[in-house]
Amino acid sequence: MLLINCPWCGPRDESEFGYGGEADIARPANPDALTDEEWADYLFMRKNPRGLHREQWVHEHGCRRWFVLERDTVTYEITDAT
Amino acid sequence: MTRQKYSIFSLLRNAVSRNENWQQAWRSPAPRKKYDALIVGGGGHGLATAYYLAKEHGMRNVAVLEKGWIGGGNTGRNTTIVRSNYLWTEAALLYEKSLKLWEGLSRDLNYNVMFSQRGVYNLGHSLQDMRDIERRVGANRLDGIDAEVVTPEQIKAAIPMINTSPRVRYPILGASLQRRGGVARHDAVAWGFARAADALGVDIIQQCEVTGIYRDHGRVTGVETRRGRIEADRVGVVVAGHASVLAGMAGLRLPLESHPLQAYVSEPLKPVLDTVVMSGAVHGYISQSDKGELVIGAGIDAYNGYGQRGSFHTIEHAMQAIIELFPAFSRVRMLRQWGGIVDVSPDACPIIGKTPVQGLYFNCGWGTGGFKATPGSGWAFAHTIARDEPHDLNAPFSLERFTTGALIDEHGAAAVAH
Ligand SMILES: Cc1cc2nc3c(=O)[nH]c(=O)nc-3n(C[C@H](O)[C@H](O)[C@H](O)COP(=O)(O)OP(=O)(O)OC[C@H]3O[C@@H](n4cnc5c(N)ncnc54)[C@H](O)[C@@H]3O)c2cc1C
Ligand SMILES: [Zn+2]
Numbered sequence: 001m002l003l004i005n006c007p008w009c010g011p012r013d014e015s016e017f018g019y020g021g022e023a024d025i026a027r028p029a030n031p032d033a034l035t036d037e038e039w040a041d042y043l044f045m046r047k048n049p050r051g052l053h054r055e056q057w058v059h060e061h062g063c064r065r066w067f068v069l070e071r072d073t074v075t076y077e078i079t080d081a082t
Numbered sequence: 083m084t085r086q087k088y089s090i091f092s093l094l095r096n097a098v099s100r101n102e103n104w105q106q107a108w109r110s111p112a113p114r115k116k117y118d119a120l121i122v123g124g125g126g127h128g129l130a131t132a133y134y135l136a137k138e139h140g141m142r143n144v145a146v147l148e149k150g151w152i153g154g155g156n157t158g159r160n161t162t163i164v165r166s167n168y169l170w171t172e173a174a175l176l177y178e179k180s181l182k183l184w185e186g187l188s189r190d191l192n193y194n195v196m197f198s199q200r201g202v203y204n205l206g207h208s209l210q211d212m213r214d215i216e217r218r219v220g221a222n223r224l225d226g227i228d229a230e231v232v233t234p235e236q237i238k239a240a241i242p243m244i245n246t247s248p249r250v251r252y253p254i255l256g257a258s259l260q261r262r263g264g265v266a267r268h269d270a271v272a273w274g275f276a277r278a279a280d281a282l283g284v285d286i287i288q289q290c291e292v293t294g295i296y297r298d299h300g301r302v303t304g305v306e307t308r309r310g311r312i313e314a315d316r317v318g319v320v321v322a323g324h325a326s327v328l329a330g331m332a333g334l335r336l337p338l339e340s341h342p343l344q345a346y347v348s349e350p351l352k353p354v355l356d357t358v359v360m361s362g363a364v365h366g367y368i369s370q371s372d373k374g375e376l377v378i379g380a381g382i383d384a385y386n387g388y389g390q391r392g393s394f395h396t397i398e399h400a401m402q403a404i405i406e407l408f409p410a411f412s413r414v415r416m417l418r419q420w421g422g423i424v425d426v427s428p429d430a431c432p433i434i435g436k437t438p439v440q441g442l443y444f445n446c447g448w449g450t451g452g453f454k455a456t457p458g459s460g461w462a463f464a465h466t467i468a469r470d471e472p473h474d475l476n477a478p479f480s481l482e483r484f485t486t487g488a489l490i491d492e493h494g495a496a497a498v499a500h
Contacts, residue, residue: 001393002385015395019384021339040485044337044428048326050388073340074388 002076006059007067020056022046023068050074085281088192107273108280113287116313117145119467120305122292122328123321124148126157126268127445127452129275129286130460131318131467133191136282138461139468144284146276147307149291153272156322157453159390159422161345161379163358163367164454165202165263167222167229172478172490173431174225179475180458181262187457193274195266196372200357202263203237205407207252207363215258222260232259243354243408252364252406265358265369271456295332295442302332302441318443318467320459323388323423325446332439336446337428337484341382342392342421343450346400348414350374359407366403376414378404382424382450391421424449429489434463434476443467444481 002014028034028042047053053073058066070080086092086105096104119135121128124146135141146152164184166177188194206212215231222229234246234254246254276286287309294306295317304313319328323340351374360367366380380400383392397419405412427433427447432455434445445463448455462476472480483489 001395013395014393021386036485036487040337041335044484045335046326046337046339048336048339048386050324050327050340053386055386071385073386076385076387076389 002078004057004069004078006062006065008063008065009059012059012062016059016061018058018060020058020066022048023054023056052079085192085277088194107277108286110288111285113145113147113285113290113307113309113312116304117285118143118314119316119318120144120312120314121146122305122317122319123155123324124152124272124276124286124288125155125320125322126153126271126275126456127322127448127459127463128318128320129272129279130456131320131445131463132284132286132460133275133279133282134461134464135468136279136284139464141468142283145312146279146284146286147290147292147305147312148286148288149308151288152276152286153269156422156424157272157456158268159345159420160268160453161367161369161377162265162268162453163202163263163360163369164197164266165260166227166454167202167204167218167258167260167263168492169218169221170490170492171221171225173492174222174227176458176462176475176479177455178225178227179461180455183457183461184266184454185262187274191274191278193270193277195270195274197264197266198372199262199264200369201259201261202358202360203232203241203257203259205237205257205359205361205363206255207361208255211363212255215256219258228260228262230259230261232257241355241357241359243410244359245407245409250406252361254407263358265371266453268453271453275456275460292328293331295328295439297332297439297442300438300440302439315441316443316467317441318445318463320445320463322446322448322452323425325425325444329444332437332442334437334439336433336444336481338425338447339386340388340423340425341385342387342389343379343382343424344392344396344400344419344421345377345379346397346416346419347371347378348376348411348416351376351414361403361407364403364406366400366407368404368408375417376404376411382426383421388423389421390423426450428484430492431490432459432479433481434459435466435472435480436470437481441470
């Protein structure tokens, strides 16, 4: 079980949170101009790194706010919360 | 290479010589400089690919490169459920090809993979579950796959320990049953394919992690490994949870996320469950091994992880599901727990095919349910590599489907159900 530091509520058990996957994926500003390849990349392709990963979490059973963590996907150590 | 044939006579002969004269099952050669084809990943899928390359396509100058030991990945960590009752025709035909290969596999490999067709029940707990089950069973029958809908009374008669009381939170309203489904011995699958591939001339090279993929003008030319550079103009990558890492070495992006998936076994019990029971609604599944242990699993841990371990609350969740179905198991003690790394794709279907790099092929995205596909996956991937084009069975499972939008949405049939 991860101990996750919610930026608003402090350290809480992982079971209070929902996982939102890779962070910093911005919806394309001009969807009409996108090729199929660009759509596929935005919708489906993921970095999925072995190592540091910036990812989204939501404090589902707490303040219900979203935030971004950096976590090592091998050791599971949380290295940065913003 | 002449291989000692395993039979009742070889068993007896070796028993009287105190089992000291068994021939080694495969060689451990040093890697050569160049091969006709390289298979990266010595799990069941990679070993099966090499075997069918040699057997069906006459490609014998082939090496399997494995970073650790063969079968040490998901092949040796999974809960071994085999079935083919997927909803969509594309998926059903691929898994059914595999099931047909399972049915003759021990004989084909001359290795007992202990494939046991003890049946697989997928339970329904709500009206919607039952509608989905009826739809899937109907689809399976149209695809020529054995499937039936069974009632709570039939379930209770076949599985006396299960709780079919209507007075529980998630009552059992029925199930789909695939009688040809079952389980197999995971290690034996890796060892059997390894031994049979080796006998056809394939080099199985363990402790040989691939760290780079060489390309020249859009063509693959070889790989860098911990044991030096190896050349080949065909490279098939089958590394399950590490697919994105290998893709990165060739400058490719994949629609995959790697998650921990855990499994559990109990202390051994006398025979109590002679079939496989799965439930998507309470989120758990269970069978009993030939040694008597209950083999239990559930869903993935939510986060991305390459750590081969997951969180405790996921374990608790799986146990709650099993106790809901089998209250009597609440006093059984669990012995061991472990995790694998599964490569989850957006439509819960695999990717088996060519890549934008010529001569480089990927087979990945099997997620939580690829053990059942081991022979069929290797068979189709070998075809793809040998002919440089997919077989009809795996053509729909291309990487391009994420661009064209032709996804094969198997979440309903595959999500928890391995
Ligand atoms: C707990 C659990 C339960 C499961 N239950 C079921 C089930 O009941 N039924 C079912 O059908 N499926 C199940 N699965 C899924 C199934 O195990 C996988 O889909 C399947 O085994 C993948 O097969 P593989 O042979 O490709 O993978 P693996 O056996 O993982 O083989 C991949 C190999 O690649 C190697 N590798 C990785 N990186 C490199 C590198 N850089 N260089 C060289 N080698 C490398 C790894 O060491 C590994 O040996 C389960 C999985 C888990 C984890
Ligand atoms: Zn909070």
